[in-house]
Amino acid sequence: MGGLAAGLACARAGWQPRLLEQAAQFSEVGAGIQLGPNATRLLHGWGLERGLAAVAAFPPQLRVRSATDGTQLGLMRLGATFAQRYGAPYATVHRADLQRLLLEGVRQARVDLQLCSAVTGVRQLENEVLVRVNDGADVQGDVLIGADGLWSAVRSKVFGDAPPAFTGHLAYRAVAVQRDLPALLRTADVTVWLGPRLHVVAYPLRGGDWLNVVAIVQGRSRGPAQDWHQAAIAADLQTAMGRQCAPLQDLVRAMPAWRLWALHDRDPIAGAHEMVRGRVALLGDAAHPMRPYFAQGAGMAIEDAAELGRILAMAGSADIDVPAALRAYADNRWERCAQVQARSRRNGRIFHATGPMRWGRDVSLRLLGERLLDQPWLYEGPALA
Ligand SMILES: Cc1cc2nc3c(=O)[nH]c(=O)nc-3n(C[C@H](O)[C@H](O)[C@H](O)COP(=O)(O)OP(=O)(O)OC[C@H]3O[C@@H](n4cnc5c(N)ncnc54)[C@H](O)[C@@H]3O)c2cc1C
Numbered sequence: 001m002g003g004l005a006a007g008l009a010c011a012r013a014g015w016q017p018r019l020l021e022q023a024a025q026f027s028e029v030g031a032g033i034q035l036g037p038n039a040t041r042l043l044h045g046w047g048l049e050r051g052l053a054a055v056a057a058f059p060p061q062l063r064v065r066s067a068t069d070g071t072q073l074g075l076m077r078l079g080a081t082f083a084q085r086y087g088a089p090y091a092t093v094h095r096a097d098l099q100r101l102l103l104e105g106v107r108q109a110r111v112d113l114q115l116c117s118a119v120t121g122v123r124q125l126e127n128e129v130l131v132r133v134n135d136g137a138d139v140q141g142d143v144l145i146g147a148d149g150l151w152s153a154v155r156s157k158v159f160g161d162a163p164p165a166f167t168g169h170l171a172y173r174a175v176a177v178q179r180d181l182p183a184l185l186r187t188a189d190v191t192v193w194l195g196p197r198l199h200v201v202a203y204p205l206r207g208g209d210w211l212n213v214v215a216i217v218q219g220r221s222r223g224p225a226q227d228w229h230q231a232a233i234a235a236d237l238q239t240a241m242g243r244q245c246a247p248l249q250d251l252v253r254a255m256p257a258w259r260l261w262a263l264h265d266r267d268p269i270a271g272a273h274e275m276v277r278g279r280v281a282l283l284g285d286a287a288h289p290m291r292p293y294f295a296q297g298a299g300m301a302i303e304d305a306a307e308l309g310r311i312l313a314m315a316g317s318a319d320i321d322v323p324a325a326l327r328a329y330a331d332n333r334w335e336r337c338a339q340v341q342a343r344s345r346r347n348g349r350i351f352h353a354t355g356p357m358r359w360g361r362d363v364s365l366r367l368l369g370e371r372l373l374d375q376p377w378l379y380e381g382p383a384l385a
Helices: 002-012 037-045 049-055 079-086 095-108 153-158 234-241 246-254 297-314 322-351 355-368
Strands: 018-020 032-035 061-066 072-077 091-094 112-114 119-124 129-133 138-141 144-146 165-177 190-195 198-205 210-218 259-265 280-282
Touching: 002 018, 002 095, 002 144, 002 297, 018 138, 032 037, 032 095, 032 198, 032 210, 032 297, 037 049, 037 079, 037 297, 049 091, 049 095, 072 079, 072 355, 091 095, 091 198, 091 210, 119 153, 144 153, 153 280, 198 246, 210 234, 210 246, 234 246, 259 322, 280 322, 297 322, 322 355
Parallel strands: 018 112, 061 190, 144 280
Antiparallel strands: 032 091, 061 072, 119 129, 129 138, 165 210, 165 259, 190 198, 198 210
């Protein structure tokens, strides 16, 4: 997501990006993604408004429910309310559809796209950066943007820090066609179920025809850490969840083909120096991987891409100071991304709370509802420096 968005933003800024993707073809896991107005506003600005409207769903509300007894704890209006408040909608979209949308934008912008091109080395010279591809030829450029995700090779080559750490949380994910589900389980809303040491999020995709469900439980990772697509069985999830309310158990039972994802993250970024080194900058999960409890990982990657495009558009002349431009990009991005990373961790603690903290959470949600759930600082988008 971040690489495609960055390619598009940089091409629109008048640069000639070359996208190097290790995979042989573009394909995404069968899972959904929520996009707040901070992200959809940028997609609209790139001319993708109609394309997004054709593939996304626009849930009218977000409901928070207790996983144990099913009661409603809080509600936030999305739909037209959100679109009016923030000037852009709250959308839910299949990852493959969002990828296809960005890919179309990239192709229209005539971005050079190279598949089967894994970056294996990076060398910075005074006036250029050389990227080794597939242990073979070097590709030369003015700037290298490492948008290569959680296990970023660019990050490990240039920054040399430790890999991301396992969070102790497992994400089980499944998608289904809504008409194949019992009528009571079909929904147009985003629903977040909060239980002790677990939470479950369900929302529609593809104009509401599909349903995406993610269940997060605490446990040990067994499969390969980098695999986003481990096969999982509903029985394991049911055991990990324990006894919850009947509608939630019904939902878990009804969803076909669960997949498992061991969640990893890093500490929130401590400064711009963690996002840029000379002519190399990081973007998206490579820079600031986060727990998905704010539904903003892809959103932050899209925001990064827009800011990169903005800075590079300003630095449009041939004799620009590339490291200074990248430094400005990182200066403008790191604090907001660090805040979202920290809030994502905090949300995890609140969502999975037990005992008095859980009681306090439920009371606050019942009393304050939308005032607690809405996040204007996030959805209004970043302040422009
Ligand atoms: C359970 C779960 C739910 C989520 N829900 C949401 C949500 O609702 N909303 C949201 O905004 N975010 C969500 N996220 C986060 C979101 O998925 C990520 O933040 C987002 O995918 C990051 O995009 P990226 O482009 O930085 O990295 P990736 O999507 O990981 O893309 C990295 C790309 O780099 C390529 N690559 C890797 N290494 C190399 C190499 N050496 N050379 C060349 N190419 C390489 C990969 O093949 C891949 O195409 C969720 C995450 C999880 C785990």
